[in-house]
Amino acid sequence: MKFFQDYLQKLQIWESNDGRDHGWIVEVSGEPVLLLTNSRFEEMFWDSYEMTPLIKDELLIKAFYTPEFWHDLESLHLTWRNRKFKDYACPNAFPPYNQPFTEDGRFIVRGLYFPIRHPNLFDNLVLGYRKIFHKNKTTFKQKTKRKAAEDF
DSSP states (O other), X not given: OHHHHHHHHHHHHHHTTTTGGGOEEEEETTEEEEEEEEEEEEETTEEEEEEEEOSOOHHHHHHHTSGGGGSOHHHHTEEEEESSOTTOEETTOBOOSSOOBOTTSOEEEESOSOOOOOOOHXXXXXXXXXXXXXXXXXXXXXXXXXXXXXXX
């Protein structure tokens, strides 16, 4: 049974662009401080994300938007945790040293994805099947919301 759960999780990771589409939570010393969402490919190996602070400390929020804050990642004890697969953290992600932001204020980072193998032929067949036959299925939660809206 564990094999099938692990395989289903791999399928979900592949379907979410190796975890990028779910977004990431940045933790400093175990505390969630930033939410990274809406990934966008910038250039080879680099993706950008919209940053949303999860804390109220104004000084720390301002520091997030300075390149100097991101220079010493080891002393910050940063953890990059996926929003959907919270048990997994990405150990090798890092922003560029000089300018970790795009012109429109998005945070640039490299290596923020799950380092799992690429799908093989069988995996691609399963992914194709899921894409065709699962896209029109609604979840129980969606059905319940729709039913509640109709009853109201």
